[in-house]
Amino acid sequence: MFDLEGCIKPALFLAEALIEKGYEISIVSPVMSRNVETHLRSMRIEPVNLHARLLSRKFGVSILWLEAWAREAFLKLNSRRICDDHPVLINFSHTLDVPSMFWYLQGPTFAALRDMERELTIGYKYIYRFLKPFIEHADRKLVIKLGGNSVFAVANSKFCASLYSELGVNVEAVIYPPIDCKxxxxxxxxxxxxxxxxxxxxxxxxxxxxxxxDRGVKIKAFGSKIPFIPKGLIKHPNIEFLGRVSTEQLVDAYSNALFTLFAFTHEPFGYIPVESMACGTPTLTYGFQGPSESVVNGFNGWLAKDDPEMISKCVEIWEKGFPNSIRLNCLKTAQHFDRDAYTEKWMELFKKFGCI
Incomplete structure (x- = not known):
């Protein structure tokens, strides 16, 4: 854990809700930055840093996470460090194989890498193709172990649930990840x-x-610099790369955009469309995988069946615009994904199975 964004939010928001109800909460991670530990303590959450020795820090968070996963999938190095005095209620991780009451499914690693292959640079593509059978075998085994180590599995989307069901995991419920509409x-x-x-x-x-x-659409792009970004893309005259931005800057960028373009290779849920809708801005994305569960075509955004339709629709919206009612529909939809709705669903599940 080097920040508290993205896939960390489901654990963090639920932890805050449980603390408000008087429960003592710990968050366990193979590795944590000092800033994360300090921030968790300020929230009255006990950080449990397993101090895994990761070697890929200079390659960015994505490669770092992959190394943490590999340590567990191939050698079980992360979970060996957990003491028995830290019982786990919910395992939000794919990098720690520990007994838990619930396992929150956010997507198998091999499925993400498989879908990402087509956009990898040549060097990474060759490395991946060589390692692909080993990665898939190890991840399938890890999923089976994690499933066996948890009493109930909860998925972050219907699409994600289908991925794990194919691997033999019985999914009890779907609870979409949260955003903070405040x-x-x-x-x-x-x-x-x-x-x-x-x-x-x-x-x-x-x-x-x-x-x-290339078709003349002016684009602003945010995100951390990663090894996979083609160098020519950042220098494109119609693309302004903002790099890593603060939450305040991101909210402002969402709010002022004509629309958000979310073109992905693999996405079990998709925070981008939901965050964008919360800022009143519709999203154009694909009509499959996780984002198709939050975006309703023509109501709060647009869904394309393939790349040609996505490109064509993007240019059309850029040139012709859209009714203001779509922005209002975005705000209504976002409320269904607010953190309060998310924690309420977890509380209902806890009560159903006598956990609280």
């Missing part, structure tokens, strides 16, 4: 609308972003 909200009633916002990350369909920019 943080993510429109910062203006008159958006500039002079750019399309997108995200650069390990799951991004970079080739599609370039195709859209």
């Amino acid at each position: 943080l993510f909200h429109p910062t203006t009633s008159n958006p500039s609308g002079d750019y399309v916002l997108t995200y650069f990350g390990k799951e991004t369909m970079f080739s599609l972003i370039k195709a859209v920019a």
